[in-house]
Amino acid sequence: MSEVKKLFEANRTYASQFSQGQLPIPPARKVAVLTCMDARIDPLRALGANLGDIHVIRNAGGRVTEDAIRSLVISEQLLGTQEILVLHHTDCGMLTFRNEDLYDKISQRLGPDSAKAASNIDFLPFTDLEQSVRDDVETLRNSPLIPSDVLIYGAIYDVHTGEVIQVS
Amino acid sequence: MSEVKKLFEANRTYASQFSQGQLPIPPARKVAVLTCMDARIDPLRALGANLGDIHVIRNAGGRVTEDAIRSLVISEQLLGTQEILVLHHTDCGMLTFRNEDLYDKISQRLGPDSAKAASNIDFLPFTDLEQSVRDDVETLRNSPLIPSDVLIYGAIYDVHTGEVIQVS
Numbered sequence: 351m352s353e354v355k356k357l358f359e360a361n362r363t364y365a366s367q368f369s370q371g372q373l374p375i376p377p378a379r380k381v382a383v384l385t386c387m388d389a390r391i392d393p394l395r396a397l398g399a400n401l402g403d404i405h406v407i408r409n410a411g412g413r414v415t416e417d418a419i420r421s422l423v424i425s426e427q428l429l430g431t432q433e434i435l436v437l438h439h440t441d442c443g444m445l446t447f448r449n450e451d452l453y454d455k456i457s458q459r460l461g462p463d464s465a466k467a468a469s470n471i472d473f474l475p476f477t478d479l480e481q482s483v484r485d486d487v488e489t490l491r492n493s494p495l496i497p498s499d500v501l502i503y504g505a506i507y508d509v510h511t512g513e514v515i516q517v518s
Numbered sequence: 519m520s521e522v523k524k525l526f527e528a529n530r531t532y533a534s535q536f537s538q539g540q541l542p543i544p545p546a547r548k549v550a551v552l553t554c555m556d557a558r559i560d561p562l563r564a565l566g567a568n569l570g571d572i573h574v575i576r577n578a579g580g581r582v583t584e585d586a587i588r589s590l591v592i593s594e595q596l597l598g599t600q601e602i603l604v605l606h607h608t609d610c611g612m613l614t615f616r617n618e619d620l621y622d623k624i625s626q627r628l629g630p631d632s633a634k635a636a637s638n639i640d641f642l643p644f645t646d647l648e649q650s651v652r653d654d655v656e657t658l659r660n661s662p663l664i665p666s667d668v669l670i671y672g673a674i675y676d677v678h679t680g681e682v683i684q685v686s
Contacts, residue, residue, distance in 0.1 A: 353547045354601045354671045360566025361682040368680025370558075375611050377557035379521045387573040387589055389545035390538075394560055398528025405555040408576040410589035417585035420641055421555055421578035427623050429611055433522045443543050443597055455595050456663070464662040473588055494632040495624070503522045512536025514529040 373402035375429060381405070382425040384486075385437040386412040386444075390509045393437070397514070405431060411444040412437055413474045414486040423495050432500055436486045437514065439507040444475045444482075479506060480517050487518045541570035543597060549573070550593040552654075553605040554580040554612075558677040561605070565682070573599060579612040580605055581642045582654040591663050600668055604654045605682065607675040612643045612650075647674060648685050655686045 351359075382405040383393055393399070393406050407421045414436065425431045452473050457465035476482040483504040490496050504518030519527075550573040551561055561567070561574050575589045582604065593599045620641050625633035644650040651672040658670050672686030 352601055352669055353549045354603050354669065356547075357549065357551075357565040357567065357572075357603065358673070358682055358684060361564055361680075364564050364566060365676075365680040365682075371678040371680070373558045373677070375556070375558075375609065379524075381521045381525065382555070383525075387550070387575045387593065388543070389570050389573055390541050390543075392562055392569050396529055396532050397525040398532060399525065401560050402557050404525075405557055406576050407555045407578075408574050409585055410575075410592040415585045415588075416639075417577055417583045420583075420639055423620070423624070423636070423639075424578040424611065424641060425555065427620060427627065428615060433520055435522050435525065441543065443592065447596060452591070452595060456591070459595065460662065460665060467662045468591070471584075471588055471591075473592060494628065494635045497628060501520055501522065505526070508533075509541070510539040512529075512533040512539070514526055514533075516526060 370401050377402065377404050377429065377431055379403045380430055380432045381435065382407060382422055382431045383435045383437055384412050384414065384418055386410065386439055386442060388439060388442065391439060391507055396507060396512060411442060411474055411476065414489045415474070419493060419495055426497065426500060434490060434500060434502045436483055436490070436504045437507055438479060438483050439509055440479065441509050442479065445477065445479065447475050449473050449475065483517050538569050545570065545572050545597065545599055547571045548598055548600045549603065550575060550590055550599045551603045551605055552580050552582065552586055554578065554607055554610060556607060556610065556677070559607060559675055564675060564680060579610060579642055579644065582657045587661060587663055594665065594668060602658060602668060602670045604651055604658070604672045605675055606647060606651050607677055608647065609677050610647065613645065613647065615643050617641050617643065651685050
């Protein structure tokens with residue numbers, strides 16, 4: 351059985367015990383967290399948040415991309431969030447490669463058409479973890495699409511200790 | 519105290535009890551889930567996954583954007599995932615507006631410079647939930663950046679019952 355099929359199976363148990371079906375769409379705590387897709391991060395548990403409390407946006411690195419801004423605009427303008435937390439993390443895969451490494455890998459594994467499609471993409475790796483947080487917070491602070499009264503925080507999650515350290 | 523500051527406070531309790539600090543970077547179950555930022559979705563609990571098991575990518579709607587593909591390429595090429603689940607959900611905010619509504623709101627609230635910045639953005643609302651899943655799965659299946667042997671599933675999470683229903 352595929353792993354996704356096993357996830358579907360496991361969902362039956364979750365659904366059979368589910369009791370929080372009447373929560374409203376807007377996040378109760380008016381917070382949007384932007385963090386990495388990394389498998390070792392459980393944003394709700396790590397931040398003591400409950401179902402219905404916060405928006406969670408995740409991508410490779412937790413980077414402030416155009417798509418993250420799309421999501422944040424919807425979060426704020428339509429669903430009332432007023433605070434943003436940019437949360438990157440230690441031991442991030444984004445610290446382990448350069449765009450060129452990934453271009454080469456795609457070329458070797460998937461062939462020239464795929465290599466060409468990849469060649470326009472900045473995969474957004476970084477070399478300095480704290481700086482990546484500061485850069486992304488700065489991008490949000492300078493965005494004309496994020497209201498100036500939205501509180502923006504930057505922090506690092508330590509995957510080895512479970513600690514969140516504020517850096518911005 | 520701001521809500522984010524309260525999340526930081528709550529993290530101290532999480533970190534003080536944290537015991538899973540030695541997990542490897544690659545997701546143990548080789549699955550990447552792409553779902554919505556909605557506050558009523560707890561992907562790990564809903565799918566019976568543990569810390570370290572799966573990549574979780576989230577944006578407004580759980581849409582297959584260029585940024586989602588950036589994340590999925592990193593997930594597959596660098597971190598070994600072999601299955602993708604696109605998971606949209608009932609009662610999604612993306613069913614409640616059109617781009618024009620959001621352009622108007624941004625213009626009124628944030629002014630002309632912001633309206634101009636927003637005018638190039640497709641916020642990716644949709645009107646048919648099942649079709650949005652099928653469309654996004656199809657986009658992935660046709661992408662030159664997603665290997666043809668990656669298993670791609672589409673499903674809908676019901677925020678009222680906790681159930682996941684496979685649609686593709």
